[in-house]
Amino acid sequence: MALTEVKFIQGNRACVEGAIKAGCRFFAGYPITPANEISEHMAKMLPEAGGIFIQMEDEIASVMAIVGASWAGVKSMTATSGPGFSLMQEGIGYAFMTETPCVIADIQRLGPSTGQATKCGQGDVMQSRWGTHGDYASIVLSPNSPQEMFELTVKAFNLAEEYRTPVILLADEVVAHMREDVAIPEEVEVVERRRPKLGEEMFFGGEEIPPMPRVGDGFNVPVTGSTHDERGIRFTRDPQVHRRLVTRLVGKILRNTSKIADYETYRIDDCDVGIICYGCTSHTVYECVKIAEESGIKIGYVRLRTIWPMLEKPIIELAETVKAVIVPELNLGQLRYEIERITRGRANVYSLNKIGGGEMITPEELLHKIKEVIGR
Amino acid sequence: MREFSVKNYLRSGLKLPFCPGCGAYTIIDCFLKAVFNLGYNDLRKFVFCSGIGCSAWIPSPYFNADSIHTPHGRAIPVATAVKLIRPELNVVVFGGDGDIAGIGGNHLIHAARRNVDITVIMVNNMVYGMTGGQVAPTTPLGYKTTTTPKGCFEYPIDAVKLVSVLGASYAARWTTAHKKELIKAFEEAIESKGFSFVEVISQCPTNFGRRINLRGSAEMLKWFKENSVSLEEAEKLGWDKVEGKFVVGVFARKRRPTLAENMRRAASVG
Numbered sequence: 099m100a101l102t103e104v105k106f107i108q109g110n111r112a113c114v115e116g117a118i119k120a121g122c123r124f125f126a127g128y129p130i131t132p133a134n135e136i137s138e139h140m141a142k143m144l145p146e147a148g149g150i151f152i153q154m155e156d157e158i159a160s161v162m163a164i165v166g167a168s169w170a171g172v173k174s175m176t177a178t179s180g181p182g183f184s185l186m187q188e189g190i191g192y193a194f195m196t197e198t199p200c201v202i203a204d205i206q207r208l209g210p211s212t213g214q215a216t217k218c219g220q221g222d223v224m225q226s227r228w229g230t231h232g233d234y235a236s237i238v239l240s241p242n243s244p245q246e247m248f249e250l251t252v253k254a255f256n257l258a259e260e261y262r263t264p265v266i267l268l269a270d271e272v273v274a275h276m277r278e279d280v281a282i283p284e285e286v287e288v289v290e291r292r293r294p295k296l297g298e299e300m301f302f303g304g305e306e307i308p309p310m311p312r313v314g315d316g317f318n319v320p321v322t323g324s325t326h327d328e329r330g331i332r333f334t335r336d337p338q339v340h341r342r343l344v345t346r347l348v349g350k351i352l353r354n355t356s357k358i359a360d361y362e363t364y365r366i367d368d369c370d371v372g373i374i375c376y377g378c379t380s381h382t383v384y385e386c387v388k389i390a391e392e393s394g395i396k397i398g399y400v401r402l403r404t405i406w407p408m409l410e411k412p413i414i415e416l417a418e419t420v421k422a423v424i425v426p427e428l429n430l431g432q433l434r435y436e437i438e439r440i441t442r443g444r445a446n447v448y449s450l451n452k453i454g455g456g457e458m459i460t461p462e463e464l465l466h467k468i469k470e471v472i473g474r
Numbered sequence: 475m476r477e478f479s480v481k482n483y484l485r486s487g488l489k490l491p492f493c494p495g496c497g498a499y500t501i502i503d504c505f506l507k508a509v510f511n512l513g514y515n516d517l518r519k520f521v522f523c524s525g526i527g528c529s530a531w532i533p534s535p536y537f538n539a540d541s542i543h544t545p546h547g548r549a550i551p552v553a554t555a556v557k558l559i560r561p562e563l564n565v566v567v568f569g570g571d572g573d574i575a576g577i578g579g580n581h582l583i584h585a586a587r588r589n590v591d592i593t594v595i596m597v598n599n600m601v602y603g604m605t606g607g608q609v610a611p612t613t614p615l616g617y618k619t620t621t622t623p624k625g626c627f628e629y630p631i632d633a634v635k636l637v638s639v640l641g642a643s644y645a646a647r648w649t650t651a652h653k654k655e656l657i658k659a660f661e662e663a664i665e666s667k668g669f670s671f672v673e674v675i676s677q678c679p680t681n682f683g684r685r686i687n688l689r690g691s692a693e694m695l696k697w698f699k700e701n702s703v704s705l706e707e708a709e710k711l712g713w714d715k716v717e718g719k720f721v722v723g724v725f726a727r728k729r730r731p732t733l734a735e736n737m738r739r740a741a742s743v744g
Contacts (some may be wrong), residue, residue: 124558170555174555314563
């Protein structure tokens, strides 16, 4: 029986604990609020675990360094916030195209631009899905507590290895700086990279998720962000090569949505109103469930731990139960468009938005909105 | 008896993509000759990183080796990480002047400052060749390009001087008209511990030469040869006297602790 240690720590620290448990041995980052504690704990803990920490010259270099580390055979991650996440989009697209497992933590703050740098926001939901150019699919996890900062960081590494793709941990300032008891098991389930056998040379196709070699092991692997064939050779004109590659890259994620998707539901088949939430905003919903019951209103919710790819089933189930679905977000409405698309008129979709100063949506504000939309 | 052939180092079944008269052919030849001279019969101990541009295609995918062909300008941070994790490998970056000194300039500065043990080969053809010959940070003052139709109105960057000042372990500049010196420079760069940098002034007859009335590689090589000045001579004459010339030679050759060595030292502090 493995021991579980309990530590009273903040979300960012829990993320580092999770990363190291998952086997992360390389971190490259650039200072930015509110992700700094990840770098600072990594700088201390990673060398002690036999890993390498380096602070790079910018976020562009940071994301490229973790890509290099991954090809050198090591699990790697970086952490940033909105402005840095924007700079990393080039490298995220490259990691997607080259099927490079790595983890990018985006601790969301209030944008656009430098906005209110120390305050919480949830404005990167669409950037995490569509931030880089071209066709792609992303895996984006959304923790709502320090415990989940630990667990979903582990999961992010495992998904990155399983699907050979970059995975984004989309946290927010509140979750990153919240402190609570975090249970850290001595051992966690870890997915290891599938390596090719000597003589194999199909590292970019031939199967849905091909094995990945390390550089320096004699495979002579050509890695490129340009369109390439199954062996990695650049083909910048042939339409079939491009279609085959990009369709597979997107498909390997979207076809496995039901395996990747992770969510929490509460009375979705027996409620008066439905809520779809993620990250720090879910705490508003939890509180609202209690005060709504006092008013005789039953709330059902889907709380997304995986934002992308999104499993439609629980959302459709909820929308079929109720007349109204509310999407509370600390932005001016991002996920609500996806919820509207999924529910397709089964229920009316309403936004409840708040931006500025890092203020949370209060349970009372949510209850007020609920009463408004269900006419009570 | 070992015999040198570029074929031993190139991926079979692929045809090099460069224009007739391109300096890349000379550079490939000289680089692989240096590799041969150092005793390597294949490229298994090498990892090549490159960005975007014609010169980035020198290793990728034509060298029969591991190569990581990155977005524009981003080869150096990839190479930095690879070297830190796999110190037993020779990590070599190939890139053009736009890739290395333009969009990747910040990475170049910090790699030299860190003294990370990689080799960066900057092929300087003085324009953005792949995209048609636009002005580059290396275009000499007054020269015509597609985006400076009346002549370049900026001063060019001297990347060799820059990395030397930042503490590079080895830094040299030669032209494609200096094959012997180039081979020697590549050998020294691969062998040196720490950040090593070789700038190769190279001809792009297609997208630079023809716009400056040098109609072929032979004329461009003649231009390089006749306008090259040794570093010693430049220092004797004074740098203001050699403006517009190609100052060639070894600009830095020193041993100081590398990034990995300093990292290990820091980690051992109690």
